[in-house]
Amino acid sequence: MRAPRRLSGTWRRITRGAGLAMALVMASQAAAQEIVSARYDGPTTRYPHGVLGDDIEYDTLVVRLSDGREFSARWAVDVVFEDLAPRVVDVNGDGAPEVVTIESHERLGARLAIWEVRDGTLAQLAATPHIGTRFRWLAPVAIADLDGDGVVELAYVDRPHLAKVLRVWRYTGQGSLTQVASLDGLTNHRIGWNYIAGGLRDCGQRPEMVVANAEWTEIVAVTFDGETLSRRSLGDYSADALRRALDC
Numbered sequence: 654m655r656a657p658r659r660l661s662g663t664w665r666r667i668t669r670g671a672g673l674a675m676a677l678v679m680a681s682q683a684a685a686q687e688i689v690s691a692r693y694d695g696p697t698t699r700y701p702h703g704v705l706g707d708d709i710e711y712d713t714l715v716v717r718l719s720d721g722r723e724f725s726a727r728w729a730v731d732v733v734f735e736d737l738a739p740r741v742v743d744v745n746g747d748g749a750p751e752v753v754t755i756e757s758h759e760r761l762g763a764r765l766a767i768w769e770v771r772d773g774t775l776a777q778l779a780a781t782p783h784i785g786t787r788f789r790w791l792a793p794v795a796i797a798d799l800d801g802d803g804v805v806e807l808a809y810v811d812r813p814h815l816a817k818v819l820r821v822w823r824y825t826g827q828g829s830l831t832q833v834a835s836l837d838g839l840t841n842h843r844i845g846w847n848y849i850a851g852g853l854r855d856c857g858q859r860p861e862m863v864v865a866n867a868e869w870t871e872i873v874a875v876t877f878d879g880e881t882l883s884r885r886s887l888g889d890y891s892a893d894a895l896r897r898a899l900d901c
């Protein structure tokens with residue numbers, strides 16, 4: 654804290670233009686600090702769904718910036734992070750990562766949410782609506798530009814154990830996510846699994862979401878053209894076959 658004061662005499666001798674340039678550089682460096690990692694903390698048993706194999710969820714999201722600083726946000730009541738791990742990815746296309754989480758409300762079930770560091774605080778940028786009922790969950794499939802238009806989509810399976818609907822959303826600015834497509838009869842998780850099956854692959858043509866059909870008998874590749882989701886079979890389902898499919 655003392656070093657800038659010792660430089661105060663030098664600052665007085667700098668011309669206004671040079672001083673402004675230096676100030677802009679310092680502001681740019683401060684703004685350039687980005688989220689580099691994220692984790693959950695604050696284990697809690699106040700939402701005993703157990704969909705991921707135990708009754709422990711988390712009430713706190715912690716992010717670390719590239720300069721080493723950490724910011725956190727905590728749900729004191731009603732909501733938990735019912736998730737495996739936060740996802741650090743640039744969702745809004747500003748060149749800096751945000752954090753994508755699964756949050757569950759004690760009466761309204763799960764939603765997908767995006768967090769950012771804004772004005773020195775970890776704050777929510779946008780979220781999908783809650784599913785609407787307690788103990789109803791969603792399982793992410795992909796966060797990527799699925800149709801090649803330069804805009805990131807967020808895809809998840811809505812209630813992979815019940816409804817089994819693949820939904821695709823876009824961040825449309827002003828804190829809003831809009832659903833742009835859906836497709837029935839797909840899943841990527843069984844109750845009690847501490848992992849999510851499938852994911853995203855690109856075998857050289859276009860991104861494909863790899864999931865299972867509703868009966869867990871078939872591996873399915875799904876593409877998005879900007880308006881419509883299309884599916885094709887990749888063969889019989891097994892854990893090994895799914896891994897091979899993801900590896901192209």
